Amino acid sequence: MAFSSINKIAQAMFLLSLATLEAFAAQDNATKYRDMCAILKMLTQRIPATQSKDSSDKAVASVTAASKMAAIYGNIVRLNLTVAPDEILAVLSDQAKYKDGKTVKANAEVKDVFTGVDEGTIDVMFSQAPKLRGSGADKEFTQKYGVPIDLATRERLRLTAAALANKATALRNRLITVGHQADALRTQTRKLMLKALYGEAYLTKNDAAITAEGEAPALTENEFFWTSSDTRDNNSKTATGEAGKAGHCLAQDMVCLCVSGHNSRNQYCTNQQNGNDNYSGSTATKTTALCTYNKVATACQTGNNGHTNLQVSSAALTTATTALTANFGTNWVNQAGLGDANGNGGEKSGILGVYNVAGATGVACSAMGASPLSTSGGKGVCINYGNLLKTATGIPWINTVLEAAENLKKIYEDSVDLIGIVKSAEAVESQIENLLLIRNLLTQAGTKDGQQKVATPTQEEQIKCKNPPNKTAEGFANVGCDFDSDKNKCKPKPGAANTAAGAGDGNAGEQKKEEKCTRKLEDACKKESNCKWENNACKDSSILVNKQFALSVVSASFVALLF
Structure with missing residues (x-):
């Protein structure tokens, strides 16, 4: 019983495998034709530019890496303009006089204001500047970042913002370079794919019209490979790789595999062929062969031949070619x-x-x-193909397919590189945004740190001044206290030994600790854990934490992002 069930399963799987051939199952060369169809489907596909996901408007859509970078760079330029000096903003506001980057760079009066800024970036600056002020201002943007920003804050943030903007410019330039290389390689690869499919004559005629993503020019009988007034055997029996003979291109070989030298039963690949196509003797012409090819090619594209949703790639093209040659x-x-x-x-x-x-x-x-x-x-x-395989030449159209597959691998590597560049630019964009959003925190930290603190006497100081050994003006002075003649009592000197507050770059407690070290001789200095002997003097070696800590941490975080 178990064996019978296994047999039924095996039979079902076998029938399922045959179902993929549909109309091709009864034909003698159906499986070889199916393998050729896989290659044909990929060779006719376009090679799109690298796509990057864009979800800025909730709905996720694919955009090219170049378009994504243009949007990111435009926003970075606008963010940088919020802290730009008035001289730059004045030029950008007078577009009637200064039309674009080229005009600015040619103007002796203002070109120095844009030193280090390329013409392309100046063009972007002109497009973004109107969004910061006036009737064309982007209200959501100006409210979010508090534009306009006061001059003092702009000057304080400008150096960091400019460094980040320069980093973005370098990323944009790199993307442009890699993108141009990838575009050229995509076009070259598309030409190789169409050459492998249609032959040298087709490529020679249509070379200028072929692009990576455009519609491929139609194959006409004038470029068709078939040698008119010759027999099917002379054109197909033995592959030579020459134009008009088997081995030159895939389309030629598909016709050779699908017809015999007669005017009937010419359905060796698919029943969608016209069985009465006349290949008797030397009757067949280029028109005859082109008609046959169009029939088998259409069946490839529309029929269920086991290769649905097949996308061209280096691996897929190599695998399909290997599958075909494995059937030799x-x-x-x-x-x-x-x-x-x-x-x-x-x-x-x-x-x-x-x-x-x-x-x-x-x-x-x-x-x-x-x-x-x-x-x-x-x-x-x-x-x-025996004669071709005996030489180092191999089969011309298969060699071209494998060359295209190698290019597709490089295109994929460029695609990964382009997406990485876009991600890096997005990170820079976020850094500038954060710099502007936390600028108030930076301002508050800097202001508080620069204020002189009012010293509050410690309990130790108050006790010391309250009960000095010598209750005279001279005795008060000896213990670091002043005599208050109005209140007729001794009091601590203002700011004396205050370890809780400080001004400028340190506080009183830290200063007292340092003074303690500086008074020691070499032997005593080396014995003190918080002191060190350096340059013939005793110095404090402990890490002093002052009120600038909050500001320095925030500032350092942005400086670190520049490298």
């Missing part, structure tokens, strides 16, 4: 005793398509007549 020599029909393998086995490994094996007759791909597979050996609806 496998589709043979036994017409008689196999006889001596030395007589008929040597050429099998170079044959693609169905062919006869009979006795000691050498295998070949002659397909003249209505029923080439029902006769003797040496017949077959196939192509013999």
Whole structure:
């Protein structure tokens, strides 16, 4: 019972595998045609530019890396303009006089104001400046970042903002360079793909019109590969790689694999072919062959041949080519005793398509007549690539496909690089945004740190001045106290030994600790853990934390982002 169930499952899986062939299942070269279809589907695809996700408007959409960078860079320039000096803003506000970056750079009066800024960036500055003020101002932006910003704050933030903007410029320039290289490689690869499919004559005629993403020019009979007034066997039997012969391009070889030298039963690949296409003798013309190709190509694109949603890539193209060449020599029909393998086995490994094996007759791909597979050996609806495979040349169109696959690998690597550059630019954009948003915190920290603190006497100081050993003016002075004649009592000197407050770069407690070290001789200094002997003097070695800590941490965080 278990064995019977396994058999049923195996039968179902076998039938399912046949279902993918649909109309191609009954044809002798259906599987080889299906493998060729996979390659054809990829060779006809366009090669789009690198896409980056953009979710700025909730709905996620794909945009090119160049478009994404343009948007990021535009916002970075606008953010940087919020802290720009008045001289730059004045030029940007007078676009009637200064039209663009080229005009600014050519003007002796103002070009020095934009030193280090390229013309392209100045153009972006002109486009972004109106969004900061006047009727065209972006209210949401100006409210978020508190524009206009006062002069003192602008001057304080300008250096950091400019450094970040320069980093963004470098990223933009790098993306442009990599993008241009990738665009050129995409176009070159598309041409290689179409050359592999249609041949050299097609590429020569349409080279200037072929782009990476545009519609490919239609193949016409004038560029078609088939040699008119010649037989099917002369054009297809033995691959030479020459124009008009098998091995030159995929389209040529698909026709060779799908017809015999007759005017009937020419449906060796798909029943969507016109079986009555006339290839008798030397009757077939370029028009005949082009008609056949269009039929089999359309069936590839529209039929269920097991290659749905196939996207071109280096790996996919290489895999499809390997699958096709792995079938060389496998589709043979036994017409008689196999006889001596030395007589008929040597050429099998170079044959693609169905062919006869009979006795000691050498295998070949002659397909003249209505029923080439029902006769003797040496017949077959196939192509013999043996001569090409014996040389270093190989099969021309397959070589071109593999060259395109190698380029696609490089294009993918460029794509990864471009996306990384965009991510880095987004990080810089966030850094400038944060710099502007926390500027009030920076201002408050700086202001508080610069204020002189009012010293509050410690309990120790108050006790010392309250009960000095010598209760005279001189005695008060000896213990660091003053005599208050109005209140007739001793009091601590203002700011004396106050360890809780300080002014400027340190506080009183820290200063007292340092004074304690500076008075020591060398031997005593070296014995004190908080002191060190340096340059013939005793100095404090402890880490002093002052009121500038909050400001220095915030400032340092932005400086660190620049490197």
